[in-house]
Amino acid sequence: MHDLLAITLKRLEGAADGDRDALAALIGEGRAVSAGRVLVEEGSRPQLSMLLLSGFVGRVSILNEGGRQISGLNVPGDFVDLHSLLLKKMDHSLVALTDVVVATISHVDLRLICEARPQLMRALWRETVIDGAINREWLLAQGRMAAAERLAHRFCELYVRLEAVGLAADYRFDLPITQSDAADMLGITPVHVNRSLKTLRKQGLLEWRGGPAVIHEWRTLTQLAQFDPIYLQARLITPGA
Template sequence: MAPSSAIAPLIEKMARRDAISPAERQALSTLLGPVRTVAAGKMLIEPGDRPSFSTFLVSGLCARFSLTPNGGRQLTEINVPGDFVDLHSMLMRQMDHGVIALADCVIAPAAHDDLRRLTETAAHLTRLLWLETVVDGAIHRQWLVTLGQQNAASRMAHLVCELYCRLEAAGLACDQRFGLPITQADLGDVLGLSQVHVNRVLMELRRQDLLEWKAGQVTIKDWPGLVRLGAFDPTYLRLHRDAV
């Protein structure tokens, strides 16, 4: 896969937020190294790792996770194509969380040395990449709110709305349909629910004719209704044009 093709979802998303010049598109396309595949269930990053590069998700789905002292696992954000799963590792040095593939993934590295050079020579791109990390933080905050304040059905509705908006912004979803090839167990680790409870919630959303989820494909049948149920406001995703 050519680097320009691999980076396309990120450029598509960035262009939602501000204009990107041909020179900036070229600079982004030269950031990525050779792609490699990671099978579902495998680690992209282990807690405690000290990576020398940031990992870009070309295709598939992965998730950040933290472990509890009793061996439990909480997924703290789902990454979609067009995301750097650990852009912050350039400054954090040592990872305080891990990243696991929820589906088969294609990833590519962006060397920290190359990212540093970019920050020294391309102020506008630096701000756009900084905005990527700012939105990361906003997603984490929103997930804390949904976990603490919303019931199970509302949490599920909010997650589906968020993922659709993020994938649509990267040019990977349209017409209220998108791929979500993850297990109900993983979905439970995102939403803080048992697998049985996840199944019940999905049945309820189907009963209300809000969505269908079959064979890893989600179809949103009533977008306004799903937005109301999830109390979803996409402002925190910053997907509108606003000079950076």
């Protein structure tokens, strides 16, 4: 976890070493949270922001009929909710999709360190801008891609993001979420997710059954998904380059 924290701080582009050290000193010890728990509830007024040290967290909105949409997925190394520093109320919930470990930093401390260290403030702001870019890519895929292409795009993105923090290599990574979670991320049913996975599996591109994921044909998968990782910016490591 200390290695992951170091990687996360290092990618804060533009921040000086002293800025990173000062921020690290304010981040609390990690605490474990079990899968399914709500970390931050929609409508709440958070006084803390979180750094995800392990596991996966979803940004969840609940529909009137009880269904849900996962509009974002945080991976280890992400500052999950920096934007909550400026929001009066949360417009979505944050839910642990797997067992997770999170560390927190108070909004009071965040405001003070950003006022004192403008380079760090810009670096953290950049993290939220990248989150916005990821959200736009998801929206584009949701509106313009077939389900199998959409699913391929998610796996390409997750590989790049996890490789950047040392949690993926050789086109393999662990994704212990459920097919229901994947369905809520893609806006389709679990049955449709299963069909899309079969399509990708028959084409020899991808294997995933709710745990280890293996990408067999990276370039072909990226072509199918129309995946260009430039939107990931500071989190960018291009596999196969």
